[in-house]
Structures are given as C-alpha cells and as structure tokens.
Amino acid sequence: MERGTIDAASLPGGIDLQATVESGQSYLWDREDGRMYEQTAASGGDAWYWTTLRVDGDPQVVRVRQIDTDLEWEATFDAEGHLHRLLGLDDDLQAIRETAPPDAVVDEAYDSYWGMRIVRDPVFPTLISFICSAQMRVGRIHGMQQSLRREFGESVEFDGGTYHAFPTPESLANASEADLRDLSLGYRAPYVKRSAELVASGEADPESARGLDYEDARDSLTQFVGVGDKVADCILLFSLGYLQPVPLDTWIQTVIEEFYPDCDRGNYADTSRAIREALGGEYAGYTQTYLFHYLRSGGREF
C-alpha cells in the first residue's frame, strides 16, 4: 500500500474535505464510520472516506482523511495526482471567490464552508448518479449509488476489506429494469438502463461533451435518457471541469425568488444565463455550490 500527505495549507483557500464530499456534488465517496450526512456538529473531524477509481481499466480503492490542514491518503497506487483532480485541489479558491457578487448571503455561504471544492468525478458514475437524483434527497441518492455498487460493481480487495467499484456501463446495461427497481430507483430505473446501453454500445459517450462550448456541451448531454438541462449542468460542473454552470434545482429556484428575482426569465436557458451572470460568470458554479450547501444544510432561514 502506498500512502501520502498533501499539505492543503499551502493551497489557496485550504480544504474542507467533509464539505467537499458531503455537499451533494459527489455520490461516489463513503465514510468508513458510516456517518455520512449526519448533521451533528463536529461529526466530520478526521473521518476516513473512500472511493474507487479505474486506473488503466482496473478498479482501485483510494482512502483519504483530513487531519487539521493535511490530507492523508492510502491507496494501492500513487493517488496524489488523482486526488488533486478529484477534489479540485488546484482550484484557486481565493481568486474564484473574488469573482462572486458582494452579497451578504454569498459571503455567509463562503464563510461557512470555506475550503469546500468542486469535485471532478469520473463521468459515467456521475451520469448515472445524477440521473438518479431527480426528485430525490441527497442521502437517498447516495444510498442508491451504494446499492448499485453492491449489486453490480466488481469487488476489490484492499487492506483486508472488500470494496465494490462503481458498475461498468455494460453491467448496468445488462441489468433488468426490475432488478434496478428493486434497488428503489423507482421511475429512474429505465433511464439508468437505457443510458447505460447508449454508453455500452458506443452509440453515445458523455466524454465527448468535454471541450465543447458550455451550452453546446449541455445540449449534447441531454441525448442521454433521464438527462435534461439541470442534470446535464451537474455533470458538466461535477465531472467535466466546467465551472460556470448553475444547475437550476428547487433550492436554487428559491434562491432566485428570494435574492435574485430579476433573474427569473421563465425558462431554463434564459434564467440560467441571468443567474450565471449575477453570480459572476466564469466561476458561477462554484458560488452556486456554496449557496446550495449552505442553504440546504440550514444555514439561513428565508
């Protein structure tokens, strides 16, 4: 096993690992103490989190925890570069925050979770988990991904334990809709199966959105079943490295009504452009993610 330490104090803005992996951006990390999403104060602390990653096609386990300003990691390979990408460690939080509007609620959000970073998760698991996210609370979305891993994911041995990788497109394409419904996916079950089929057959590839102009990339992702504008924005923001998308979910709709009413243009594309500009443009997705996590976790009464 390889280990390492990343000195996050040297990164602009540092790191808040718990906020990064428990804020509803990623559904691909688990806490080893099983206390994911518990609201109790100081529950984050020094908990270990793990995920799996395909390196040259083979699933590998990565484990990480935050001790003070350090990130400690363990893996079967040199994971440091992967962690920089996965956890957004190379983003300049100071510079990003300076692009945000000088509004009180924005400052409160950044102050409350300073160090939270935008993740860059693998794209197929992100596609599937956000298809599952429709009309669903974050804890249950995460539970669905755990179920998918357990039922359809390849098992990986690591440090004396058994872990399950995220399922491949082929394994989800070969699952029956009934099997998926048994995991409480509800009406999302056929969407997951059909989108997995599109990827497995080579008919479509979510990677091909990478590099397109933002709105073209969003349009291209809606070819997948169960992916509309909102889910496409989440895939671009939390996987493909686009930082300007502002996914318009029910929470952000409330933010718009309450704080940016002029941005409500009556349809997704125009409202999205307006709130994107109001939140500073290039890095609007960062500010949106802070607002989402802050408001959803009860940081302010409307």
Added chain:
DNA sequence: AGCCAGGCAAGTG
C-alpha cells in the same frame, strides 16, 4: 395525510 426532494419524458395544443 400531505408535501417535498439537486426533474424528466411523453403527450397535447
């Protein structure tokens, strides 16, 4: 009991 959750597909006008 009813409402809501990181919405979307399919049908209608």
Added chain:
DNA sequence: CACTTGCATGGC
C-alpha cells in the same frame, strides 16, 4: 414552441 401530466420512493 410552450405547457401539462404522470411518475416511485421515503422522511418529515
């Protein structure tokens, strides 16, 4: 094009 309806599930 815009608008409406149906859709699973579980926690509060």
